[in-house]
Amino acid sequence: MEDKNQASSDENLDQTVEIDLSSTVLDLTSFQLHDLNSVELPASLTELDLTANRLSSLDPRISHLSNLKKLSLRQNLFDDAGVEPICNWVALSGLEELVLRDNKLMKIPEVGIFKGLLIFDVSFNEITSLNGLSKISNTLRELYVSKNEVSKIEEIDHFHDLQILELGSNRLRVMENLQNLSNLQELWLGRNRIKVVNLCGLKCIKKISLQSNRLTSMKGFEDCVALEELYLSHNGIAKMEGLSTLVNLHVLDISSNKLTSIDDVQNLTRLEDLWLNDNQIESLESIAEAVAGSTETLATIYLENNPCAKSSNYSAALKQIFPKIQQIDSYLFA
Template identity: 70%
Template structure:
């Protein structure tokens, strides 16, 4: 006999209204609801968060909330048919943020009615193509399509205002069709199948992630002078090259590659974090010259699981070179 007590179907949900007016923001996170029919939906709502429930459809009453700006359905059970009605809900056309992350979607939903959309998140679904993004408003600033099965970057040419593009954990082989994203500041393409870096002439990017791909050369980054954070761990890189122009770089992660020495970063004067662990760097000889531009700015350096990390006085030698270092591998210093 099962001793687990099932909740009574008459149990009243007590939603959280979080705002000075106590009726603008509705938070129903983690209630495990199958529907929200018992929940009052004030007409003044500007935000609804239904994260971590068991919803398969979207309550039609939401279609009349003309003040709604942010709507999150993250971590539910909504499929393509379940989300389809919102494409006709013109009263909520002023929506600025739509989050459908972690559901059961197989395709990009029709979001064409949302003419002022700023954030669109369909990550962690089963989407195989970016087909449908051409209908998304050109006001969009953040687009998240990570952890799907997308094999080609397409239908984003019109997104001139885009600042963040997240396409990590897909099946991409080529960096393409991003040349019109002239205001892009963050590009996340980790865990794909990319072999060659091609930023299509973009030079405003500040954060770039290409970790866990099939890249063997760092060439292609030369024009990214605004770049501040570069993540390229778990590739097949044997030589650091093409980095001398990245004068604003603060974080460089090339851990878990095939590096045998430290070269090509002498001119970087703003570097704060340098991740070189899990490579094949044999000696600390010459490291002071190799990283001379960052001697005073470097605060974190990882070299563990390289042959050089087994050298006598390894930590002491690094602390003498980098006088402001605060962390070497897992060791923290006051």
């Protein structure tokens, strides 16, 4: 009975992976393949997605796919030795996106052969150092190394065109070596051990996350005048400051800190989302003056789990202050 079921399963698999040999996109996500022996790989492929399989070694036929632009090996069983052959695959030198997320890598793979690489993702591995990034093309636009064991920001100086840098959930203690990333738009550093904000002079960033770090001060963002979203929840911040110049801010999250009052946001005339829940804000009396600049724009405010949220007229007072409010805490208004 078991053999019959296995034969049926194999038959279904063969039918499922049968493809047009002129195809340019092949998506084999969640096929649970241990190898690609039963799969045709058309020479015309520009995208190959092997997400969520059981692969531990690279099929050498991939090395001949000279038209390939996107290769995803996400959520497989690749270790360093398993991906090593890719460093010699000259025919793939035009690759633009390489995803090795959620595997068993211990180091940054050598991928310098890809001279036009735009997106590189090695998140959710066991990488302890960024050593090796210096060999990657300076064309890179997006770099993802979250959920690893990295302790130092390094070897990124040449990424002048980088727009997104994701280093969340690592072991970083210091923000450093960012000064050359003049085109950086998004910086994600949540769940690290950072105590002090240091943006190394960058001014064009639009999104910053430093959630779940060890910050006690908000100082350091004053020059980021293009900033649109700032996430600082789960730190030890006791005072709102350094915000008055951030006139383009749309989202501000300072929930789960040690705030006792709302300050320095009078100039934020574009603020739409304000997260202040799980702090120690005592009173609603001064809130109207504190947020004077955003009374007409604010759509969402979170203040639950503050002493002021226990007031009997809590929601009514907020509705009066913010005529266009759409959400107070988890309650959405029709």
